[in-house]
Amino acid sequence: MDIESYGALRRTTPHRLTVRRGLDQALRRAFDEAGVPWFDCRHESTGDGTFVLVPAQVPKSPFVEVLSMVLARELRRHNEAHQPEEQIRLRMALHAGEVAYDDQGVTGSAINRTFRLLEAPQLKAALAESPGVLALITSDWFFDEVVRSSTVVDAATFRPVRVAVKETIATGWISLPDHFCAPHPELGIPTPPRQPATVDAHGPVIGQCTLPRDLPVFTGRAKELDILAATVTAEAEKGTLGMAIHVIDGMPGTGKTTFAVHAAYQLAAHFPDGQIFLELHGHSPSQVPVTPADALASLLFLRGVSTLGIPADLDDRARLWREKLTGKKILLLLDDAVDGEQIQPLLPGGAGCLVLITSRHRFESIADAGRVSLQTLPAAEAAAMFDRFTSPEQHEPGAVAELMTLCGNLPLAISLTAGRLRSHPSWTLRQLADDLNHSQNRLKTLRADNRSVAAAFELSYRDLDPDQQRLFRRLSLHPGSHIDAAAAAALDGNDVDATRERLEVLYLNNLLDEPSPGRYRLHDLTQAYSQSLTDPKTDKGAFERLLDYYLETVRAASQFAASPSPRLDLGPRLPMPTRKFDTEGEAIAWLTAERPTIGACINAAAASNRVRRAAELAAALYPFLEQHGYWHDAYRLQRAVLTAAQEAGDLVVEAATRADLGRVLRLLGNYHDAAATLACARDLYLELGNRLGEADVLNEAGRVQQEVSNFIGATAYLDRAHQLYEELHNPLGVAATFAQLARVQYRSCDLEAARTNAERSLDLYRLLGNEPGEMSALLTVGCAQGMSGAYACAVAAFTQALSLSRKLGDRFAEARALNNLGRMHFDCGNYGTADSYYSRAQIIYSQLDYRARVAVTLTNLGRLHHAAGNHRLAFTYMTRAADLFGDDQGWHSENLNNLGSLALEWPDAGDPAELHGRALDLARAVGVRLQVGRALEGLGRSALKAADGARGIEYLRQALALYRELAVPEAAAVRATLDELANM
Template identity: 65%
Template sequence: MPWFDCKHESTGDGAFVLVPAQIPKGPFVEVLSVALARELRRHNETHRAEERIRLRMALHAGEVAYDDQGATGPAINQTFRLIEAPQLKIALAESPGVLALITSTWFFDEVVRSSTIVDSSAFRPVHVAVKETVTVGWISLPDHPCPPGTEELFPVEAEQPAGRPEAVHSPASMSGRSTLPRDLPAFTGRGQELAELTATVSTAAGQGTLGMAVHVVDGMPGIGKTTFAVRAAYQLAGHFPDGQVFLELHGHSPGQAPVDPGDALASLLLLWGVPAIDIPAGLDDRARLWREKLAGRKILLLLDDAVGDEQVRPLLPGSPGSLVLVTSRRRIESVADASPVSLQTLPPQDAAAMFQRYTGAHRHDPGAVAELMAMCGYLPLAITLTAGRLRNHPCWTPEQLADDLRRSRNRITMLRAGNRTVAAAFDLSYRDLSPDEKRLFRRLGLHSGNQIEARAAAALDGEDPETTCERLDALYLNHLLEEVAPGRYRLHDLTRAYSLTLSNEDGDDKAFERLLDYYLYAVRSATRFVATRGPRPEIATRPPVGTHEFESEGEAIAWLSAERANLGACITHAAVHDHLHRAAELAVALHPYLEQHGYWHDAHRIDQAVLAAEQAAGNLTDEAATRADLGRVQSLLGDYPAAVEDLIRARDLYARSGDRLGEAAALTEIGFARMELSEYPEAIEYLTRARALYEKLENPFGIAGVLGSLASVQFRLGRHDAARADGERALALYVELGNRLGEALSLLCIGCTYGVCGDYASAIGIFDQVLSLSRELGDRYTEARALNNLGRMHFERGNYGMADSCYSSAQIIYSRLDSRTREAVALNNLGRLHHAGGNFRLSLMYLKRAQTLFGDDRAWQAENLNNLGGLAMAWPEAGDAGEFYRQALDQSRAIGIRLQEGRALEGLGRWSWGAGDVADGVARLREALAVFDELKAPEAKAVRAALANSKRLFPE
């Protein structure tokens, strides 16, 4: 998002920024806050104490207007009040981090909660009362997540806004009677839900606009609905002086039928002093009398464990001023004007705090408690039972309990204390389902992923999608399933574990196979829209048993993006559970999408899992395709020796089976990896063989791919005219084939030939074309490569500002793709840029960051060390230039990267010469020239000139 697209102004010691409405809001909390904290830390590490910066940041969204003073409106005011919240200032002051973030409730609910990147449990709600504004804000510390036990830092009940009645925590002081159960002192968390519920009711009651309010507290079994409702009832009791009544409706009580609404009314009337003989017989008459008794009164009625609206509706008061809190495992949709309060599992910090409170004063190891809470699914019932067992067994530890749960084949049955179990709580909900709903619930547990869409669920169940959607909705309404998006669902960890305990009731061993078949043909339909670098051999498969057809590229990519994690989980599970061939098919089908969109680590993990299973089973037929894909992704990740090894094995397997297309594809990839290892003659040999095979097969797509790789080799050898010719031939073939990714890759190579020859204007025009093409395709990796090359062209023209922008954008994309090596390359470029610009301190920072990211990629480590050596020669504070060059020389020789070996020798020669050791300098430069001449590298020209100059200055 360009800075000039925003409206921004200085506010003295800060900045106020208005962003266009069409810009997605997620990155502001997913990327900006984290990046801002990171850069602040880097700034502070390199500046004096008085120059260091710590910031408060507020995020909100809403409509704005403009007057003579600039932007105005309630949304603007609220944002400025949030940034001035005392709690935010305290949070920053008491945090060791550099950034404190606060969001509005709207921003938290609509952006943070729906994010798959940000952990919403890291935010804490606070009451904000600044000037005329009274609201709830959400505080997070992006570079110092809130540990357990930090509720005191963000006091939800603190600073009651003016005009809001204080909550009265005991009904004993009221004229009406109270039958509320005990409020548990160990109650933990639920700050946002309590704050919102009590604020809504208190405000309406104080203003006389409450009406007859109904709030339904729902959630999965064991979520703590009753405990929450009782806590809310005590906090609100002061507004209902005529009584607070608790009535158990036994919707899900073991061995007990739900209370009939007529019997419930009889109990309420008796409690209200109506003699038994005066209670009418009929339901309607009892409901009418109940409403008459409550006319003009203000009571709080808590109806616990309701089974549905038919049970609740007759019990509702008729006159305004009363409040009804209903708890239910079901989402009660048909009670008029009811406001839902849906409870989720506890955030990890609150779960740990609850566990600590129930286990007493002894402090447990935080790491062990965190693992145990995860094994408990952050479910309050599971936490309570586990804490009870630990409290009554003093010699037990959280580490032991977590280990037992992790090893258990049936975790859900181990979450128990005495005669209470989590499984029993789920049993009570399961028994209310219809037979078809029960069967679907049992089969959903077989899905290995975190989410499941309706079509996949239909495949598992062997039913049509429309019928399955109705049953999924029934499971959702019963809180046995979470709906994360329209048509997309998720099982809680413990719900899934419970579902698996029931799978032996099914008797259908084909359900998972149906799911894999559905995914296979859906993936193949979707990847028709994904461009590849060359032809891809496929594993032979059976005729389809049902497909999911996609009509547009956008629809296909959106589906693949949503299903990526699920597909990976199902492939890995299938590979080790007697579905190896289907796992291999699905992995090969998915690979083009993972490759193009930068999910290389996912592809690497999947390919390794499938390959290990194929080797264990001796399955050579499928192994060839899996090894070929593994080799491709290893090349992308920079592990070229491993890539060559796997690709050669794939080539041999393809040749043995007579798959000439697969053999040609493997030869092409081997040639590309050999080029990256600076083994140019070998690269040309493999690529020439691949081209000959493709020509025999009359496969223009394959020929185009080989020509593109040959162009890259020619470019590395300094044969720029030949490289451009091969690139243009590849481009013509790709244009004829309509392959836009191939066009983009060919243009990249052609642009580089113009750039190296000094025609920067032409190169920039070509790279701009690549940038547009890659963005149209959604190919972030190629987009980053285009930006990287654009940065290089601007750098060569001396336009350092544009170069910095391009390099930085490329680095951000590589970071988002989790491509550590390529991100480090961009950082290397930034280091060279700032070196040339004279900002040596910033240059050193970028080059050091790059070195840490390169990790095991010793080829790029060698280049980075060479760059550090060059910086140290210009700025001795960066370190010992000679040592950097020697390390680069050792690295490059160890792995056979000849180009970096030559650059290290050149650097050592120039360093020795500068240090006064002319003889050693000349010797090193001669060694470097021999390497460059052998590689026919363009660097030879500069070294030859330096040696000629040395003879002039120091004649023998």
Template identity: 30%
Template sequence: MNGLPADMGHTRQRCVLAALLVDANRTVPVDQLVDRVWGERASGGTKGTLYGYLSRLRGALAAAGGVRIVRRSGGYVLETDPETVDLHQFRALVVRARADGDERAAVLLKQALGLWRGEAFATVDSPWFRDLGQTLERERFSAELDSNDIALRCGRQAGLLPGLVARTEEHPLDERLAGQLMLTLYREGRSADALSHYGRTRRILAGQLGIDPGAPLLRLHQQILTGDPALAVPGRGATAGPRPIPPAGPPTGPSVLVPRQLPASPRWFTGRDQQLAELTKTLDLPGELGGGMTISAIGGSGGIGKTWLAVHWAYENLDRFPDGQLYVDLRGFDPSNEPVAPAVAVRGFLDALGVEPGAMPVDPQAQTGLYRSLVANRRMLIVLDNAADADQAATLLPGSATCAVLVTSRRRLTGLATAHGAGIMTLDGLTGPKARELLGLHVGEERAAAEPEAVTALLDHCAGLPLAISVVGARAAAHPRFPLAVLAEELADQSARLDALDAGDLAANVRAVFTVSYRALAAESAEVFRLLGLAPGPEIGLAAAGSLIARPAGATRAVLRELETVHLVRQPVPGRYQLHDLVRLFAAERAGEDQPEESRRQALRRVTDFYLHTAYSGDRVLGPFSHHSLELGRPADGSAALTLPDQSAVMAWFRTEHVCLLAAQRLAVDQEWDVPAWQLARVLDGFMWRQGRLHDHMALWRTGLAAAERLHDVSVRAWAHRRLAHACARAGEHDNALEHARLALRSAEEAGDAGEQARVHDVVAWAWARQGDDRQALSHVRHALRLHRMGDDPLMVANAVNGVGWYEARLGDYEQALAHCEEGLAIHRRRGFRDGEACTLDSLGYIAHAAGRHVEALVHYGHARELFHDLGNTYEEANTLANLGDVHLGLGRHDEARESWERATGLYRAQHREKDVERLRTKLEARTTTEVTGRPGDG
């Protein structure tokens, strides 16, 4: 800094600085910072560590004028002059060089490349930094090639040879680099070596990629063979460098036409601005040494709009292809025809190019060769629509660097990317305003605006599938006087939704479109697809899918990859799989018809047992001191539960799977499996409690209670009523909480379970405390303590002792409260129960703060917050953060108070605790008023 080295701390802390420097002057969200620096190694406490690093970096940067780390909404930004950052300076110099003349560009590129000091981020181990390092290396390599081209054009190839040879060993497949080396060797009088390198390059391309060198390298090879004067060093010959590509335009001769084969442009098209821009970027035609044909492969499920996108882009870019556009529907997924043979497609292209029948070669390979010759050096677009696979499309590729190719397919054409460098694009459904806009184009904006609720319902039922939206639009347009609500009501019935999405022909029938993809599946893949349609929840993980279909991980991954390849399944994040809502309905429909009932039932029991047994083992990790054993039956054959290694992994799994776990409980109820339904409530309770998912928690126990009552087990019923009472109390449903507590107490007394009676009194105390009646609460928790002391559970005693201390403190008896809480803390620490330790530390923080011992309160609250955070107990962490803000304020630390309240508010919002959000908003607004006016605010 200021020309002098500065200590930025250890490697991980320097990584935080680098992650901000890469996006200098732009806000980087906190989650992105964590992902960039820690990647998969992030844990529950990582954000706390990050805040510590940022604090230390702020201090280290304080001495650097014009450099600072600023907290913004949602993240952090490093403010500095980009020219002081070598990465941004490098990129700016390269951009200026590419816009300037050769002499000035050579100087700028030399400056840019001189900024490099070895491999970028070589010692950093996070995936984000590794990817960035590879990206920067590609940018560096591209700048080097630009510099080489300038040197060759200006006749300054002396000294290039050693670097070119070394780089060629590193990049043997780069044809642009190969051309530079060949030209340099030729100018050094080593024609034989230049030709030898061409042969080596051709063999490597054929062996590794299965392709021949591109047109520019072929042309350079021919020029070297003939000793073309155009290759001479400038000043000693006519030109500098290889002969340029001939001007755009069709080859001369009356027999060659300019084809215009594109189908009609879609009348209504919307919602693909990003994809259109990506196609434009991908299909820029290089037409220079080392360049190759540009290909973009558009994939997606049936009805997603692949052809619409390809044809719309083509019409928007007609001026870029003055020599014509070729189009063929390859019918790869046609319900009534076989896929088009490549030879038939080539023959159609030759007809379009004006080849007379008498001049048409007989041999199919000769026809393909003639096709490629006719389009060579022409600015043409070739659209290969609805390809069955990569092989079918590859046969029709032109091979010329001046042509662009658009391919669409329901199959992911990875082969085109591997062998030919195609850009792969996968289309998803339309969302939000874009889906609404498409429907509005069909039915009219006024009609859509008149029934906004019906439009929202229609779009929900179409789930963003453009074909479904268009079918709905067509049906609505056919009855312009019918309310849209009538159609929305028809689509609301899931069992008949696919019937409703039929506009009268195969091309406008959602079920028919899905059927084509389904029938193309192998038998094993088709069965897995059907079972996925039955799985509980909006998505499924790899392990759960393995239990559903009774296959090991490798086989499960392979069959899911096949379904993903044909776009019947998508993988939004690694290891998580989804079916489009309408595809799920179709899969479930096929399961009902093509899968035996017993097979369906067994699959559903396997996946239910997977969720139950995995959650059970996870809950034991979260609460190893649970003294109320739950005996699970043996899982169904083929169901393989996960073993989660530690608390961090358990919480991550619960957070990922909680929606599917609740869906599994509902599935168990639907199947009349009351024991798993009740047990799922038990094993999910601890997670729901920690996360503050209030409404989910109540729903969990309402379902669990219904199952428990059908089991006719008084102990089970007591437990369910008690946990539902606690969930209701947390959610502010006081009357319901007391009623369920009353029923729980009655069941516990009937069972003769004194420990359960004590736990019910704990809940009743909590319910009264939520109403502000601390005396009632203290009375009940003292009764609970008396009952617990008669038992043999020291942890329950410790919890009750802490509860007594808490309510005593609330009533102002701080001395007695302190004694009780310290007793509870000692037991929790002796037993290693971190949950109880955190709660008791929070109580001690409250006592110290109320007694005016702010520094002591800060210590207790700080330790409690750290424990809650590590435990994943965001509900209590939010409360402790709010309390920490109050303590900071009492110490005059206004910035720290605001930060604590803001972090607490974020957690409250995530938990839908609106009253708590409003309470802290009032405090924050009061502090803002004080900071602006110097006077306390009304709050």
């Protein structure tokens, strides 16, 4: 999404902040009403807009059926309540596709295309000409797959445009969700481009035509046809077409021959000297591949050379073939080729000819060939193809989509299934879908007469050698969507280099895809075929080897994600991990790329009664998930392992899993469930007699109590944990409890004790070489120093913590350091610098969807803008914070004090005495003594403003006494006020 005129000079920084906040609120409400969980999405600010990455499993129709309409409604509501400089008009682009992850974030051609669509001049013009607030553009894919099949949105309200931005040339579809009038002609929205003229197969053509018939039910492939036709036609019409070669490859059943024949008819007019089709039988069940010599004999015979005139030698035949084509313009379609050696002698030598080659192989030897790789059909095109074969009026709602999914959207499977349906008039789509769903071998069920999808795959499988066949079988045992060579080698029980070579063979035979370098995947039907070949005897132990590989590799990578608290290994470590990592960046990149795959392995292990292995892998992965903000992933994985452990009655696994589940529930702000889960874990550890586990849980339970400002309860838990760690001679645990006690003491304003314990933990962590612990201790040291007024020391501590957090990739700690640096600069009067730090912290907390911490930055921003005189903006920030704090009464009391201080100067914020009174009650209840002092000070200044001098002075004296006891800088302003009153 991109905000129109965000950078306009009429907008000031406060205006832009209001605009960004308004968009964020509108998006959250729109996602909520569309049924798309906002916290499951990855979202980041692009400065003048927002980029949202939605998980693949989320349905896409709500984005055009609900979300766009609700978003437009919320933007209108925002605009009605704000001045023109704070109003929002928005451009939004929708697309779907593969993305890749690294330590910098996400990337991929799909993301580039979405941003290019958003930059389309036609979209900007559409919004400029519209009285509405939202202009939407979808990719061609999104329109075909989602919009066309919608029963809610009228596809006729979308108009196609040709988008040419930077390197991207594509078709986009524009709609104005809140303004349904026809697009203005000046928007430059053309009619859909005309397809090249098709030559009638029965009409006169110059020269021979041996092409098979063009199917009248040919469906889809418009993009591939457009690219091929545009390339060939442009050169042919200019007279600059050399001897052009295009290889059309794809997995078995993708319709390569059908596509090539259809394309040949479309292009036939450019090749008046003939269109020749030659079947090379690379994968025919009852025929061996045609030799180059025999192929040339057939071609020469077609060009009028008598049998006696055809040379015996291969080179002589090739030379005569090229001679016969000199000065000719022919189209040669070579179908089902084996390899480059079979093709090379058949290629024409002169200009003006086109060779189309279909093959299951990806040719590497013909370097100058263009490539058209056919994938399975998009869902909408698959359904349209099925409809053309059958009677759409008889289809049950939703049954076609389900049936196409079961067919893998593979053209061969679709045509065979349609044929079976036509031959059984009494069958229904629902019955056919149920048969496929319950079939033990879906590929063999996808058949008609003597043809089947399984048979098509068998022809490719038989070309593999035994080692390649074994690897292909075992790949289906991998539960993730992608696999690399090292994991495949573990699965196959073989050497990595040899496995890499075998994967390359499978890829070149179109039995595997390679969506990113070195990462492979099986298509749904290819995986089903592979699974049908697995042998429980010969393939036994493959999945266990895979789990062992991932466990030891995760442990090796996690040395760079050390926990600041003790962690238990549930099983023994192998003496030497399969893979080593030389740098932290290399380890984090691997963990980031493999995270979804490892999660799939954990779920699969838990579901197949490999509970201990699932738990070991989840425990090894957890520190990385925690540090890098994948908290929802961690929660789902721990829940799956916990369920399996309870079913298996494994108390050791259940206790360890509940401990990590309690941690992640705290991070997600669900403190009540976190406390209950940790209490269960402690009971289990007591039953098992595991004192280290008990100490670990007590330490985490203390942290939960600290988060809800129950400082007495937190101290009790932490004291007991500290005692256990001391008895167990565990210095890492001792350091962790010192750090946690320091945080409790800092929050309750026992600053000297907080500083002492924080420095103890810092010394221990440095002695142990534990950088995550050192970073955490530095944050606490800085907080204690800052509260006591030692701002320079605090800034130094926070800066060190910030540097460590970025080195470790710990986003949560980075945000904490930024927020605390903002506080220090605010206390020193550096408002611009403070604003920068606060805003950067807010962005990270928002990306982590840590609502309570977002609220912290909001209340800090509110206090900042109050000091800068931006009262309305300050009030907006503080009221937003109040909605997000959840159960944390300590932060609620601070926010109420901030609102009360604002109300003293700006009455629209409310009654200052009432706000400070509520803050006083909350702060006293939870023991946040600094906020007790601020509330007393606020009540005193409110009384003075109401001309109640005696009451005001009493409150201020109480505040001063508490400030002096706490030794905080706030005492100076109160002392000055009392002195001034005494001199009046």
